[in-house]
Amino acid sequence: MAQLNTVKINWSKKGLNFNAQDEHGHTITIDTAKEFGGLDQGFRPAELLLVALAGCMSMDIVSILQKKGGCITSFDVTVQGYRAEKSPKEYEKIIVTFDCQGDYKHEDLERSFKLSRDKYCGVFATLQKPARIEFNL
């Protein structure tokens, strides 16, 4: 049977502030800018999409590079998402910049990155071949 991920979100009844819960007891606050009616107390949803993509690939790369014998002393990622001018202001371009410091072969880093992009990262794959999305209201 295919794996099922479930998350829950509920409105905190203040502005546009929401809480999200996963199945493992973790919670995060999501919110938006005060100018849009939010309280600015958490990540904006569109920014979480960037975190999901880069986080997924970073976990793959660190994990694979370490298995190849690489010693990583720091791993920093910057994600830039360029949005369309008009609503719905979808991301038109996303640039992910990885900065991996330590003692490793650069070809191993490249290979780890390609394995994530082409084989392992479910978030990247979902952005390439979008899921069917259904709603119940």
Next chain:
Amino acid sequence: MAQLNTVKINWSKKGLNFNAQDEHGHTITIDTAKEFGGLDQGFRPAELLLVALAGCMSMDIVSILQKKGGCITSFDVTVQGYRAEKSPKEYEKIIVTFDCQGDYKHEDLERSFKLSRDKYCGVFATLQKPARIEFNL
């Protein structure tokens, strides 16, 4: 000029635990299950994709429905993401179930939902018409 969203992610040097920061001073922890080398201290990246989608639409719906005069007493959302059997285990189907309680016209809720889906939600739109993604390594 198109709007630019930037997030940063850095490895905490423990397991597959990472910190993410937005441009507004918010931070979240992302992590994975212990069986995959994580510390289980935060949301998994793939689950954040579900939060991004449902959070974005929920903010639109609550905001629009209130502007239409609706009184919302609770707004709860469940998001189920069904993943492919094989790597990269992309989401094949996502089901978003909204439960909105309060004093409002159901047709206003439907209209708010459709405005989000068809006009305002940048995350939904990105999942329909994926961004070009570039990498620097």
